[in-house]
Amino acid sequence: GIQVEQSPPDLILQEGANSTLRCNFSDSVNNLQWFHQNPWGQLINLFYIPSGTKQNGRLSATTVATERYSLLYISSSQTTDSGVYFCAARRGGQNFVFGPGTRLSVLP
Amino acid sequence: EAGVAQSPRYKIIEKRQSVAFWCNPISGHATLYWYQQILGQGPKLLIQFQNNGVVDDSQLPKDRFSAERLKGVDSTLKIQPAKLEDSAVYLCASSLVDRNNEQFFGPGTRLTVL
Numbered sequence: 231g232i233q234v235e236q237s238p239p240d241l242i243l244q245e246g247a248n249s250t251l252r253c254n255f256s257d258s259v260n261n262l263q264w265f266h267q268n269p270w271g272q273l274i275n276l277f278y279i280p281s282g283t284k285q286n287g288r289l290s291a292t293t294v295a296t297e298r299y300s301l302l303y304i305s306s307s308q309t310t311d312s313g314v315y316f317c318a319a320r321r322g323g324q325n326f327v328f329g330p331g332t333r334l335s336v337l338p
Numbered sequence: 339e340a341g342v343a344q345s346p347r348y349k350i351i352e353k354r355q356s357v358a359f360w361c362n363p364i365s366g367h368a369t370l371y372w373y374q375q376i377l378g379q380g381p382k383l384l385i386q387f388q389n390n391g392v393v394d395d396s397q398l399p400k401d402r403f404s405a406e407r408l409k410g411v412d413s414t415l416k417i418q419p420a421k422l423e424d425s426a427v428y429l430c431a432s433s434l435v436d437r438n439n440e441q442f443f444g445p446g447t448r449l450t451v452l
Contacts, residue, residue: 263440271427273381273443316380318441325394326371326441328380 232257232321236329243307243336251302251332253317261320262293264302267331268313276302276315307336340364342444344430350450356418359447363411363432369393371441372405372415373429381429387413388435420451 233256243249255262264276277284277291279300284291288307293300304311314331343362351357363370369388373381384403385395389410398405402421407413417424427448431441 261439265443271446271448273429273431273446275440275442278440318380325383325386325397328382331380 231324232259232319232327234317234319234327234329236315236317236332238332239330240333241335243334245307245309245336245338247307247336248303248305249307249334251304251315251334253300253302253319253329255298255300255317255319257298257321258295259298259319259321261326262300263318264291264300265316265318266311266313267316273316304334307334309336309338312336342430342432342442344428344444344447346447347445348448348450350452351420353422353451354419356416357420357449358414358416359428359430359449361413361415361430361444363413363430364442366434367432367442368410368435369433369439370407370413371431371433372413373431375427375429375446377426384415417449420449422451425449425451 235254237252262280266274279291279293281295288305290303316331318328320326372384375381384398385405386393387407390407405415427446429446430444433439433441
C-alpha cells in the first residue's frame with residue numbers, strides 16, 4: 231500500500247514565526263487531508279487537498295500530485311497552533327494511510 | 339451541523355476484561371471508520387463500514403475485536419478480552435459515501451488497560 235512520510239518530526243517555534251511542514255507519499259493519490267491533533271486528542275480537519283492550493287486564514291496548503299508531496303504553511307504562528315499535524319492519503323480504493331505526524335510547539 | 343459523537347471519552351479496565359465503544363456519525367454520512375491510535379503514532383484503520391456492511395476489516399484483530407453497525411447509523415466497537423497493548427485512543431470517523439470524500443473525526447475514546 232501507499233507509504234506516507236512527514237518532516238520534520240518535531241518543530242519548535244517562537245510565537246509569530248512562519249513554518250512549512252512537508253508530507254511525501256509513495257504513489258499517486260485521490261485523497262489527501264491535513265489534520266491538526268490538539269492537546270486533547272481531537273483531530274481537526276484543516277484541508278482536503280488532493281491537488282492544488284488552498285488557504286484558510288493563516289494556514290495554506292499545496293499539493294503537487296505529480297511530484298507526490300504536499301506542504302502545509304503556517305504563518306504568524308500562535309501558541310494555539312501547538313499540537314501534532316498529520317497528513318493522510320488514499321490511493322484508489324485502498325485505505326486511508328496516516329503519516330507519523332509533525333509535533334509543533336509554539337512558545338510564547 | 340453536529341459532529342461525530344463518541345462515548346465514553348475515557349475508560350480504564352483490567353486486562354482480560356471486556357469494553358465497548360460507541361460512535362454516532364455525522365447525519366447523512368454512509369461511511370464510518372474505526373481507527374486505533376497508539377501514543378506517538380498516527381491513527382491506524384481497524385474497520386470501515388458503508389451503511390451497515392463491512393468494506394474492509396483486514397487490520398481488525400478478529401480474535402478479540404468486533405464491530406457492528408446496525409441500521410447503518412450508530413456503531414459499536416468491542417474488545418474481548420482486552421490486552422495491555424490495546425491501550426490506545428480509539429477514533430471514529432465518518433464521510434459521505436464517495437471514498438474520496440473528507441473524513442471527519444470524533445473526539446475519541448482513551449482506553450487504558452492495566
